[in-house]
Amino acid sequence: MVVNRLRIKNYRNFIEAEVELNKSLNIFIGDNGQGKTNLMESIYVASIGRTFRLNSENELINFFENKSTIEIYLTKNNYDIKIEINLEKNKKKTVLINGVKLDKTSEMIGILNNVIFTPDDMKIIKGSPIERRKFVNIDISQIKPKYKYLLNKYKKVTTERNILLKNYYTNSENKDIISIWNDYLVNIGTEIILYRNEYINNLKKYAIDIHSNLTGNKEKLNISYYTNLGNIDNLKKDEIKKIFYEKIKNNFKNELERGSSMFGPHKDDLIIKINDKECKYFASQGQQRSAILALKLAEIEIIKDEIGEYPVLLLDDVLSELDNKRKSYLIEHIEGIQTIITTTDDTDLNILTENFDKKNFYINQGKIRNITN
Ligand SMILES: Nc1ncnc2c1ncn2[C@@H]1O[C@H](COP(=O)(O)OP(=O)(O)OP(=O)(O)O)[C@@H](O)[C@H]1O
Ligand SMILES: [Mg+2]
Incomplete structure (x- = not known):
């Protein structure tokens, strides 16, 4: 399964962001507090329907706004699927799959399969x-x-x-x-x-x-x-x-x-x-x-x-404590699995993935820039 595109609006510190993801490896680099975990979280929310953090749903919406949207375009078993989640402060969220509203938001579980690893784990x-x-x-x-x-x-x-x-x-x-x-x-x-x-x-x-x-x-x-x-x-x-x-x-x-x-x-x-x-x-x-x-x-x-099919793998800032041998095994292992990695320092990672099919992005203050060279 591959997430092709992600659009988020008023989600946490992102006012408006859109990314076209690579089908293999995607590396997001950014300093602390710029939105890396928020980005991962938005994909997770589109998968499980709720956050992995302790926050309430209201807190997913940007501090200064009332509504937020997450749109994910994915391909699963050769089908194109669009998942849309609309959040509104103090209201129940709505979930649309290919434009059709779900009666129960829990029905979304299992459409976008993901495995996430965050420091919290x-x-x-x-x-x-x-x-x-x-x-x-x-x-x-x-x-x-x-x-x-x-x-x-x-x-x-x-x-x-x-x-x-x-x-x-x-x-x-x-x-x-x-x-x-x-x-x-x-x-x-x-x-x-x-x-x-x-x-x-x-x-x-x-x-x-x-x-x-x-x-x-x-x-x-x-x-x-x-x-x-x-x-x-x-x-x-x-x-x-x-x-x-x-x-x-x-x-x-x-x-x-x-x-x-x-x-x-x-x-x-x-x-x-x-x-x-x-x-x-x-x-x-x-x-x-x-x-x-x-x-x-x-x-x-x-x-x-x-x-x-393989699910999408989300690795949020979890590689820093691994030695280079372990990192390099991991990088080899994830071939064929769409992976999104966030990090504050991509030096080792970029050396290890030099010949990989990948995209690099830079996150700064809730803005995402493709920096693939
Ligand atoms: N509802 C919200 N509206 C606006 N900003 C928010 C909201 N919730 C959280 N934030 C802000 O989003 C910022 C980025 O958070 P995030 O956890 O994504 O950072 P990060 O890039 O993962 O940092 P780190 O490298 O430290 O893990 C934080 O400064 C936080 O205050
Ligand atoms: Mg983080």
Whole structure:
């Protein structure tokens, strides 16, 4: 898949910007605070429908304006697609695909596939399990529409079930009602676990080799799926359900005391190790970054297997901590994948990509200039 053109209006610090992207490599250079991440973010918003930052939707619109537009022209499976997003302060955004307005903006997920790596993604390793679940959730949602639906349902189920646990003794009927919520929890929860297990096994399949190449075979990455039901790999759906039911049966007293659901995919984690040591505690900055890069590059392969085309790769200022060997492996690896890289210093990058098909752009105060020579 290729993003051919991007037009943004009143988006963050861009008043009006338009870029014709190269189908291979695109390098955006600019000083701090000029709009590099904003540009990446606009593509991400056109893909997932919301920002990866903490901001509210209003904050995507330029401080001094009320409305903003993102237009993306892409080619996917030989079809030309235009994605248009209209943002207006304090109103719901609208999304148009080839001029047709979507009823639900969430329907846009999966049209423009992307894999993004920003400095913020370091939290996949450093952060709490919530961050790793988020990472896995966003990835699976891009390729499996049903997964997002299951997640929303599961969230509602745990919320309702928790309310019931908290008020269990207030009503004698709750004894019967809880078993209905238990069924929901186990059935939907098990579906989610199966999706995650498959996805993490796929990640493993690609990420370990990629990481080994990235580190010149010096380091060994390992990733594993943690569920508080125990190791469920190789188990069938019914076997997982059985364990799930047993767990809630045996821990029901505890759940009542705490007033919350203790077992299920809302407690999942992803364990990431390098040379058998957990990354979170032992890996250096560059090693952590390499591990995440390997996960992201694996994600690209999984999306390709699923949709038949590579997604767009967005690398926002994440190469600076990689040594030149790792950078050069990355550059070779991304051949054939449309990639957008932002950086404050492109010296190394330009040497490494000297003979590449690429475009260079300069971003300054929300203005973009093509500086390809
Ligand atoms: N809604 C908005 N309206 C106008 N400007 C905004 C808005 N939101 C953010 N900005 C400004 O956009 C500028 C550029 O931000 P951005 O994060 O894209 O910089 P950057 O080029 O990625 O910098 P760095 O190299 O430090 O990561 C910031 O100075 C910020 O104040
Ligand atoms: Mg930035």
